[in-house]
Amino acid sequence: MNQSKVMRVFLDTSLLLLMLSSCFSSAVSSSLYSSSCQLQGQFHLNGMHKSGDVILGGIFQIHFFSVDPDLSFTSEPEHPTCYGFDVIGLRQAQTMAFAIDEINRNSNLLPNVTLGYSLYDNCIQLGIGFRAALTLVSGQEEEVTLEENCVGTPPVLGIVGDSSSTRSIAISTVLGLYRVSLVSYFATCSCLSDRQKFPSFFRTIPSDAFQVNAMIQILKHFGWTWTGLLISDDDYGVHAARSFHSDLGPAGGGCLAYTETLPQGDDPAELKRIVDVVRKSTARVVIVFALQNHMIQLMEEVVRQNVTGLQWIASEAWTSAAVLQTPHLMPYLGGTLGIAVRRGEIPGLRDFLLQIRPDLDHSYTDGNSMVNQFWEHTFQCRFAPPPAGWVEAGGQLCTGQEVLGNVENELVDVSDLRSEYNVYKAVYALAYALDDMLQCEPGRGPFSNNTCAHSQRLEPWQLVYYLDKVNFTTSFGDQVSFDENGDALPIYDIMNWEWLPDGRTKVQRVGEVKRSAFKGEELSLDEDKIFWNFLSKQPPRSVCSESCPPGTRMARKKGEPECCFDCVPCSEGKISNTTDSMECTSCPEDFSSSPQRDHCVPKKTEFLSYHEPLGICLTSISLLGTFICVVVLGIFIHYHSTPIVRANNSELSFLLLVSLKLCFLCSLLFIGRPKLWTCQLRHAAFGISFVLCVSCILVKTMVVLAVFRASKPGGESSLKWFGAVQQRGTVLVLTFVQAAICTAWLVSASPVPHKNTQYHSEKIVYECVVGSTVGFAVLLGYIGLLAVLSCLLAFLARNLPDSFNEAKLITFSMLIFCAVWVAFVPAYISSPGKYADAVEVFAILASSFGLLVALFGPKCYIILLRPERNTKKAIMGRGTTN
Structure with missing residues (x-):
């Protein structure tokens, strides 16, 4: 906008605000100032009017363009000139006229009130639309006399309009100060849902927030997570972009590959850059949230660069744009999916439109009326009186023979009523709100002291209250009500541009997206009807990265x-x-x-099992050792009276064999799935069995030393300390100490079964944790102490003068025992899982076999194979046997 235009809008706006302020403020301050409102000036606007008890205003787009006169700053500016007739805008205005006529004929709705209207053209210009709105709320009377009781209804109670978000924002900002209802049929900016800024704004079209959400629902449905966004450089596009950036994401449906703003004017360099971005991007889906004229400029550059293979998503502003549905553009735009305003049906509207002739209604005979201009646009003629110089300039007067229904005309085409249907609903919303306001029962009203609106003085702010509560169903079956933000229950049709074989284009409805009060948002699509402009005839893939599979x-x-x-x-x-x-x-x-x-x-479970080869082997060796102990014990019992058995302390030998048998058997507790009782019993049985065994060996060693000392002069007294009772008592005391250690261990920190997953992440190793490492160390340490002590004593007695010196056998057995258990400690610590149990079982079996073979092997050899050496003389060393 150049400087002169900016100045013009500024001056006009200042004047209009002054007019509005003068009219509204005088009503409040009439007792202090003047008793009348003086109109400061009038605007010459295209419009049509009908009188009634209550007047509703309307602002529509009847012309495409306007020309502002140059400012001279020396005289009052002339009014702008509008040109470029918009038949759709006229049809919207006539739809409002039809709806008011239908309501006036309805005996159930506003039965005692006649509605009238004042409809103005905005020429798609903010300044003109703003003038129209202020003209509606201030009236056109030169002077308004204010009475003390403020009798009379304002010029309009509510306004239907505007068709643009930008104009609606400007108009509603001012009208909201006076709580004048503005019900828009086409302004979709989500910013208008701000009740703090726009307290009296309503709309029958869904907001862009829901339009954006509807597009996101489509993106999610087809799995399009990587999309481009093109917006217009106005409130419509900017607020939509904010909604996309806030709502679009992995949870909402994807990401934006780029966001580009289409230029307002003709900027070839910028358009070339934008289309180049679109062409180079990997996003195959492009959302265009822009007005129709922006899309026309964009497609010119798309065709020039021959950018094909894209899936276009259209906002409602250009979904139904016939100017884009041409054979020239369909190779690029074919298959477009768009969001369209809900299509409705209005019975009787076509017949009403067919009657639009200035000669049939004197209210249309004003030379500047919209209807006269339409006939001039359609039939190139005018009804009298024409403008000055019309006939002289070669203009034709209409003869009255032209009949609107006899020609192919866009005005009477009611096959695709969308914006008109929203106009229809907006008029009925105002009518139902007014009906509810007039039916208020005195004393039960919603205002202060339960009052109702005064029938002689209806206020616009009172109508706002009832609009918030309005709820009705149209003849087409759609429910109309407004939420706390003034938004109607949203519903959109989903349209698809089908490229027919003969080159024609068909825009068909393939689904809908709506929000209901109970079910929330619902998307329904008939995918079989969708035309895809790709060789595969399938929806395209548009992702930045392919989906990650399971795993x-x-x-x-x-x-x-x-x-x-x-x-x-x-x-x-x-x-x-x-x-x-x-x-x-x-x-x-x-x-x-x-x-x-x-x-x-x-997970696979792992423990030392009886069913695996290692478990079977260790079990067999344990049972073999037990069996050998039983056999040796049987031999000793059978030959208990022979010298070699009697000479080696037969009672301790029997006890030693029993303890060795227990040692072999306790190894079985380490095999099989660990349980609480086996974990608690295995180490206790192992510790007590081995202490019993080593205690017997220690006492035998001590007895050998005592006997040797007794054989010397003066040593007879040493034998009294090693009698049978003392031997048994010593073994029991030493064993009791180990039992006390085991008891304390089990009570304080008992071993428990444990599922270990640290060794192998894919396996569960069942093991017994020792509970207390100190308890386990004391148990082993006590066994080691007795073993070392036995080994030392036996070593000291190894050279005693005796033919069969048992001390040598004890020394050898203890060396084997100690070697096994010294090697056990590092092997046990470094062995994981079941192998730790196998190492311990192996140590038990190896040390037990070492003791069994070293202590009883030579004796059994003599008893069974060399009976000649099993004599007292041989044992005392007096024989000559070798």
Whole structure:
């Protein structure tokens, strides 16, 4: 807008605000100032009017363009001239006239009130639309006399309009100060839902917020997560872009590859840059949230660069634009999916439109009326009286023979009523609100002291209250009501541009998206009817990154939008069983992830089992050792009277064999699935059995030393301390100490079974945790102490003068025992899982066999194979046997 235009709008707006302020303020301050309102000036506007008890205003787009005169700053500016007739705008205005006529004929709605109208043209200009609105609320009377009781209804109670968000914002900002209702049929900007800024604004068309949401529903339905956005450089586009950026995301349906603003005027360089961005982008779906004229300019550059293979998503502003549905553009725009205003049916409207002739109604005979201008546009003639110089300039007068229904005319085409249907609903909303206001019962009203609106003085702000409560159903079956923001229940048709084989274009309805009070948002699509302008005849793919399959998770690429990501396989123990999973979930403790990482599988359990070869082998060796102990014990019992058995302390030998048998058997507690009782019993049985065994050996060693000392002069007294009772008592005391250690261990920190997953993530290792490492160390340490002590004593007695010196055998057995258990400690610590149990079982069996073979092997050899050496003389070393 150039400087002169800016100045013109500023001056006009200042004047209009002064007029409005003068009229409204005088009503409040009449007792202090003048008793009348003086109109400061009049605007010459295209319009049509009908008188009535209550007047409703309307603002419509009857012309496409306007020309502002140059400012001279020395005289009053002339009024702008409008040109470029818009038949659709006239049909919208006539729809309002039809709706008011229909309401006046309805005996159930406003039965005692006749509605009239004042309808003005805005010429698609903010300044002209603003003038029209202020003219409606201030009236055209030169002087308005104010009485003390303020009798009389304002010029209009409510206004239907405007068709543009920008103009509606400007108009509603001023009208909202005086609570004058403005019910728009085509302003969709979501910013108008702000009740603080626009307290008296309503609309029968869904807001852009829902239009954006409807588009997102379509994107989600087809899996289009990577899209481009082109917007117009106005309130319509800017607020839509904000909604897209706030609502669009991985959860909402995807990401925007780019957002470009289409220039207002003809800017070839900028359009070339924008189309170049579209062409180079990987996004195959392009949303255009712009007005029709912006789309026309854009498509000229698209055709020039031959950018094909795109799926266009159209906003309601150009979904039904016939100027774009040409054979020249269909290779590029074919298959377009668009959001369209709900189509409705208005019975009787076509017949009403067919009667529009200036010669049939004297109210239309004004030379500047919309109807006269339409006839001039359609039939190139005018009814009298024509403008000055019309006939002289060659203009034709209408003869009255022209009949509107006899020609192909856009005005009477009621097959696709969308904006007109919204106008129809807006008029009825005002009528129902007015009807509710007039039916108020005195004393039960909604205003202060339960008052109702005064029938002689209806106020616009009172109508706003009833508009908030209005709720009715149209003859087409649509429910009309307004939420707390003045928005109607939203519903959109989804349209598809089908390119027919003969080159024609068919825009067909393929679904709808709506929001109901109970079910929320609903999208319904008939995909079989959708025409796709691709060789595959299928919906295109438009993603920045392909979907991540189950078993992987999405990892965002640094510095790129959320829809651009890498697919990272889930780590061991974690899975994802859905497509495009953001995170991998951990499997339960007893489960591991499958090789594909898409489901959890039970983990293999591992323990030293009786059924595996290692368990079978160790069990067999344990039973073999037990059997050998039983055999040796049987031999000793059978030959208990022989010298070799009697000479080696037969009672301790029998006890030693029993303890060795227990040692072999206790190893079985380490095999099989660990349970609480086996965990508690295995180490206690092992500790007590080995202490019993080593105690017997220690006492035998001490007895050997005592006997040797007694054989020397003066040593007879040492034998009294090693009698049978003392030997048994010593063994019991030493064993009791180990039993006390085991009891304290079990009471303070008992070993328990444990499922260990640290060794192998895909396996569960069943093991017994010792509970108290100190308890286990004391148990082993006590056994080691007795073993070392026995080894030292036996070593000291190894050279005693005796033919069969048992001290040598004890020394050898203890060396084997100690060597086994010294090697056990590091092997046990470094062995994982079941192998730790196998190492301990092996140590038990090896040390037990070492003791059994070293202590009883030579004796059994003599008893069974060399009986000649089993004599007292041989044992005392007096024989000559070798």
